[in-house]
Amino acid sequence: MARGGRVNNRFRVHGPDEGGTVNPVIQDVTDRITERSATSRAAYLARIRRDGEAARDKGPARAHLGCANLAHGFAGAPADDKLALRGAAKPGVAIVTSYNDMLSAHQPYETYPPELKAAVRKAGGVAQVAGGVPAMCDGITQGRPGMELSLYSRDVIAMAAAIALSHDMFDASLLLGVCDKIVPGLFIGALHFGHLPAIFVPAGPMTSGLPNKVKARTRQLFAEGKVGRQELLDAEAKSYHSP
Structure with missing residues (x-):
């Protein structure tokens, strides 16, 4: 983008001081998407508002779980976290990780969950690893035609993230992922639970x-x-x- 907010001539967009016009093709596509998605978007926003209001009214999400459900939810936690999760005062945070040893960008996540749990505990909450998602990199290590599977993996990641967050124990999430299928997949999964605050956690530079x-x-x-x-x-x- 050049100075003043101007993009190239095909997609001409001006800054506010220049009149604010958009290429008519882009505007037409945007309008059609808006119209086509109006019903589903309205339903989604209504659900998010409903879930958000319920979360504000009831406090930590796990407070409304049945005893058997809640007992399963904290059975694997250490003793101190188990006591905290039995109560209804401390918020619960989901960790969804894409750790594996096959991608250098994701290998650092091996050590993140214990550190994040300690940080959340210090801040007054309880964090649990809610699930993991796969991560691959455009057929790099597959040794066979891999690009096709790589592109489809985004949908698998989105579903895996949504499954992780479907444990009704959480009031927020920490999403551990890098790269151009993993982050969108995590984002799509997190949006299904759009009433929960979510933070993306990068692994840092090589x-x-x-x-x-x-x-x-x-x-x-x-x-x-x-x-x-x-x-x-x-x-x-x-x-x-x-x-």
Whole structure:
């Protein structure tokens, strides 16, 4: 975007000082989406308002659970958290994690739940891992046609996140995920429980490795037969080298 709020000419959008016009094609598509989704959107917003009002009136969500349900909900908790979850004063926080060892961006989440539980406990709440979601990266480690499955995985992630949050124990959620299928999937799942506040928790940046230009040069030499697989693997490993 250039100065003054102007985007390229195909999708011309001006800042407020320039008249505020939108490309008619974009406006037409937006209007059609708005019209088409009016009924379902109204129903969704009504449900979110209803659930939100109920949450405000009843306090922590688990307060209205039956005893058998609640007992199952805290059976696996440590003793101090179990006592807190038996009561109706402290809010419950769901942790939904996409941890795995196969993606460097998600490996750091291995240690997050205990740290988040301690932080939430210190702030006056109780956090529990409500569920996990799968995470893959565009066929990178599959060794077979993987892009198709990768794109579909967003819907699996959305469903898994919604299942995690369907435990009616929670008043907020912490969503642990990175990348362009996992975050949208978590977001869609969280929106199904839109009355619950949600925070996305990033895993942080990877430390600098081999620059892309150097890696590309090695790939070119490999393609030309001037270096072998070991040299290529060394370059790739120095590029993707840490969590």
